[in-house]
Amino acid sequence: MTSVQLHYFALLREQRGLSSEVLATSATDAAALYAELSARHGFTLPIDRVRVAINGEFAPWNTPLLEGAELVFIPPVAGG
Amino acid sequence: MTFRISTTPLDPPTLARDLLDLRAGAYVEFQGWVRNHNEDQAVQALEYEAYVALAEKEGARILAEVATRHAILGAACVHRTGLLQLGELAVWVGVTAAHRGAAFEACRAIIDETKARVPIWKKEHYTSGATGWINCATRGDFATPAAPQPQAGPG
Numbered sequence: 001m002t003s004v005q006l007h008y009f010a011l012l013r014e015q016r017g018l019s020s021e022v023l024a025t026s027a028t029d030a031a032a033l034y035a036e037l038s039a040r041h042g043f044t045l046p047i048d049r050v051r052v053a054i055n056g057e058f059a060p061w062n063t064p065l066l067e068g069a070e071l072v073f074i075p076p077v078a079g080g
Numbered sequence: 081m082t083f084r085i086s087t088t089p090l091d092p093p094t095l096a097r098d099l100l101d102l103r104a105g106a107y108v109e110f111q112g113w114v115r116n117h118n119e120d121q122a123v124q125a126l127e128y129e130a131y132v133a134l135a136e137k138e139g140a141r142i143l144a145e146v147a148t149r150h151a152i153l154g155a156a157c158v159h160r161t162g163l164l165q166l167g168e169l170a171v172w173v174g175v176t177a178a179h180r181g182a183a184f185e186a187c188r189a190i191i192d193e194t195k196a197r198v199p200i201w202k203k204e205h206y207t208s209g210a211t212g213w214i215n216c217a218t219r220g221d222f223a224t225p226a227a228p229q230p231q232a233g234p235g
Contacts, residue, residue, distance in 0.1 A: 007131070009129055009130075009131055009199070009201060010129055010201035010203070010213050011201075011213045013129075049215075053131070053134050053199075056133050056134060056137070057134070057137075058134070058138075072131055072134070072199075074131065074134075074199050075201060075213065075215075076215035077195075077196070077197065077198060077199050077200055077201060077215075078195070078200065078201050078202040078213070078214045078215050079128070079130075079135075079159055079171065079194050079195050079198050079200030079201075079202065080112050080159075080170070080171055080191060080194060080195035080200075080202075
């Protein structure tokens with residue numbers, strides 16, 4: 001199991017019901033973790049409309065999860 | 081060249097002063113205001129939220145990229161977060177250049193890229209009481225609701 005820190009924003013924050021959490025997961029990459037969380041919390045955004053940031057920078061979905069990593073799933077942005 | 085997220089109201093004259101440059105013959109500014117409608121729905125207020133650390137990092141990259149493509153002297157962008165009322169200033173972009181062409185084009189590029197790339201989210205509060213997170217990220221496309229909303233007609 002890998003322990004990671006998660007921060008949620010906007011629609012995902014509302015669907016998760018909190019802004020951040022520390023989670024132990026058996027997922028090995030960011031995509032698998034998003035799938036795990038989607039199944040558990042009923043996220044409505046498919047993965048192809050979401051990006052992931054790891055340790056404060058955009059990252060590919062197949063990035064391996066490392067102990068203590070900070071992840072943010074980024075819903076479609078809508079500034080302006 | 082600064083890109084900043086602000087939790088407090090923006091004052092364009094103050095922001096513009098930071099761009100003063102005696103080499104500049106042109107100053108172009110864009111203000112994004114909270115309007116009272118979107119796709120046939122009456123909007124009462126907007127709520128903005130940002131992943132501040134990455135938003136400011138991505139925003140700085142946008143300013144740097146635009147500066148390499150256009151002959152500008154200075155550029156800055158500030159975006160609000162929090163609950164904004166109709167008519168309030170949500171985003172401000174300022175650009176200086178020796179000549180107006182580069183300033184107009186760079187200003188347009190900065191706001192377009194900001195809308196498309198920077199992790200900022202907008203929730204519309206409608207007069208009906210409903211709310212919806214908006215995806216207006218795709219260049220030139222209509223905004224796509226990120227949550228169930230009444231359907232707007234085409235065009």
